[in-house]
Amino acid sequence: MNPTNTPQRYAASNTLLDALNDALFAQGLGHAGASRRQQRLEDAVDAVAMLHRGHREDHLLSIDLRRQPIQIDGIELPAASLRAGRLRRLAEERGVATITLAARTDVGQLGIALDLLGESRPGALADDVGAWTDLHCRYGLQAVRLVSTLEPGASPNRARRDTLDELQDLASQVEDNHLAAVQGDELGLDETRSVVERAAAALEERPSELLGLAHYDDIDRFTVGHSVRVALLAMHTAGAAGFDHDRLQQVGTAALLHDIGKSLVPAHVLFKRGKLEPEEWAAMMEHPRLGAQILVAQPHIDDCVVGAAFCHHMRPDGAGYPKALMPFRPGSVSGLVRICDVFEALTAVRPYKHGMAPAEALAIMHRDPGEFDQAWLRHFARTIGPFPVGSAVELSDGSVARVVDLDVRAEDGSRAWDRPRVVLEDGRELDLAANGLRVLRPALPGAQMAAV
Ligand SMILES: [Fe+2]
Numbered sequence: 001m002n003p004t005n006t007p008q009r010y011a012a013s014n015t016l017l018d019a020l021n022d023a024l025f026a027q028g029l030g031h032a033g034a035s036r037r038q039q040r041l042e043d044a045v046d047a048v049a050m051l052h053r054g055h056r057e058d059h060l061l062s063i064d065l066r067r068q069p070i071q072i073d074g075i076e077l078p079a080a081s082l083r084a085g086r087l088r089r090l091a092e093e094r095g096v097a098t099i100t101l102a103a104r105t106d107v108g109q110l111g112i113a114l115d116l117l118g119e120s121r122p123g124a125l126a127d128d129v130g131a132w133t134d135l136h137c138r139y140g141l142q143a144v145r146l147v148s149t150l151e152p153g154a155s156p157n158r159a160r161r162d163t164l165d166e167l168q169d170l171a172s173q174v175e176d177n178h179l180a181a182v183q184g185d186e187l188g189l190d191e192t193r194s195v196v197e198r199a200a201a202a203l204e205e206r207p208s209e210l211l212g213l214a215h216y217d218d219i220d221r222f223t224v225g226h227s228v229r230v231a232l233l234a235m236h237t238a239g240a241a242g243f244d245h246d247r248l249q250q251v252g253t254a255a256l257l258h259d260i261g262k263s264l265v266p267a268h269v270l271f272k273r274g275k276l277e278p279e280e281w282a283a284m285m286e287h288p289r290l291g292a293q294i295l296v297a298q299p300h301i302d303d304c305v306v307g308a309a310f311c312h313h314m315r316p317d318g319a320g321y322p323k324a325l326m327p328f329r330p331g332s333v334s335g336l337v338r339i340c341d342v343f344e345a346l347t348a349v350r351p352y353k354h355g356m357a358p359a360e361a362l363a364i365m366h367r368d369p370g371e372f373d374q375a376w377l378r379h380f381a382r383t384i385g386p387f388p389v390g391s392a393v394e395l396s397d398g399s400v401a402r403v404v405d406l407d408v409r410a411e412d413g414s415r416a417w418d419r420p421r422v423v424l425e426d427g428r429e430l431d432l433a434a435n436g437l438r439v440l441r442p443a444l445p446g447a448q449m450a451a452v
Pocket of ligand 1: 312
């Protein structure tokens with residue numbers, strides 16, 4: 001292992017990249033995002049200080065935005081890159097290849113650099129090294145430098161559209177739509193549909209890669225990673241149920257936008273670290289109704305997309321929230337989105353909790369038959385299984401592998417749940433039956449990271 005690539009540095013690098021992207025996003029929220037932006041800039045500065053530890057004083061921390069995944073001092077960051085679509089897009093538009101950060105980087109300097117990268121300083125556009133140098137001087141930027149591509153106007157390497165790009169596009173769509181909703185603008189639904197369509201095609205071609213990447217821990221608090229994972233789960237399940245292209249697109253769009261109402265929940269409630277007070281809960285529970293209001297105002301919206309936003313916290317009999325004025329039963333797509341929403345929330349890794357094993361989450365979800373649409377739940381459980389496609393698993397010899405296909409039959413024709421098709425870290429397939437091996441349990445998060 002690279003001696004500089006310790007778990008602490010990896011975590012701090014992720015925090016830094018996430019904080020920069022989130023601060024840039026909060027900038028778009030204007031006044032509403034001010035305290036959130038300040039908090040994230042502080043997080044970023046703490047991460048910079050941690051990453052400078054052990055280096056000489058003149059070391060410049062380098063964020064390489066041309067790479068996919070983005071690298072900080074050579075450390076690849078697939079999880080944070082997933083959510084850094086805005087940062088990369090703005091950098092690309094402004095010809096910025098690398099951001100360097102000196103040890104004395106502070107909140108003020110970082111904020112100015114992000115303003116230059118964003119759109120809040122008119123005339124800040126630059127397309128060559130000279131123009132950036134002028135801007136650095138004009139704004140007194142010393143610790144933070146935006147470094148242009150060597151060839152003016154040359155765009156970073158966008159030729160390779162890989163799995164991470166698909167996920168990044170989905171995540172950016174969630175962010176863009178949330179931002180539009182906050183500003184009262186029309187959502188970019190055409191763009192959302194085309195991104196969902198590309199993701200559905202990629203999911204069919206490379207399910208284990210897409211679903212595997214979606215297992216990364218989630219440190220965003222704006223539902224971006226959650227919405228992307230719910231969309232992937234819903235499309236994966238609906239695809240396995242034989243949904244055609246149009247229905248798959250509706251399901252993906254509905255799932256991706258199901259939490260759009262959270263964009264109108266007050267920021268101090270949405271991002272509160274700690275337990276919510278009763279009145280804060282009441283504000284949070286408004287998000288399905290707010291989401292449906294945002295969506296119903298959009299031209300050419302599918303009913304099921306509005307329905308999923310309104311009903312994803314409702315049981316099949318209409319109980320739950322929000323309270324409908326008349327007796328009301330959620331539709332089929334809403335029923336599927338609800339299942340994926342709860343499963344994701346139970347199994348996701350968050351800064352404050354470990355993810356629950358899929359089998360355990362499914363067992364909990366099966367306890368109360370009134371809680372979920374039972375036909376969807378059975379189908380979901382069969383599709384996802386105890387060791388979902390894309391997840392890292394521990395084998396009976398202690399090694400770690402990644403599940404790529406569940407549809408493996410035992411000799412009696414039943415599905416061999418403990419012997420799915422798996423690949424090793426180097427991509428080689430391992431025949432579990434031929435080697436007398438079985439899957440024992442989901443791999444620990446650390447092992448999972450290495451295997452994906
Ligand atoms: Fe929700």
